[in-house]
Amino acid sequence: MTMSIDVSEEAASVIRVTVAGELTTVTVNGLRTAVAGAIGGRPRAVIVDLDRVTFLDSSGIGSLIAGRHLADAHALEYRVVNARDHVRWVLNVSGVWSYLAGDDPD
Incomplete structure (x- = not known):
């Protein structure tokens, strides 16, 4: 199982x-570390982009x-965006998509 993560500043803060x-049991620690690092920098918002995620499990x-x-x-904004196909379906079925997506209509 492979996963890669890129962290970039999209706009000011x-x-x-x-x-x-x-994104599975084997790879989730990388995401947890990246998100914690991003939040530790005290930005205004953290956006997690799943456009290129092909599979995710409960982990x-x-x-x-x-x-x-x-x-x-x-007290930071956090949104998950661009979930596609199977990934979006899993997040919808599990009932967490709207919680993770916030106001993002994607």
Whole structure:
């Protein structure tokens, strides 16, 4: 299982964490570390982009929710965007998409 993560500043004080590959038990620690690092920099917002994620399991969902909880604890905006196909379906069926996506209509 492979996963890659790119962390970049998208705009003033907005950090985008772009994930590619499979988000599973084996790979979630990378996402948790990236999100915690981004939040530790005290941006205004953290955006987790799932456009290139091809699969996620319950551990992946848990890591996305943990990121949201961490951001909430620091009073930062946190949104998950661009979930596609199977990934979007899993997040919808599990009932967490609207919680993670915030106001993003994607």
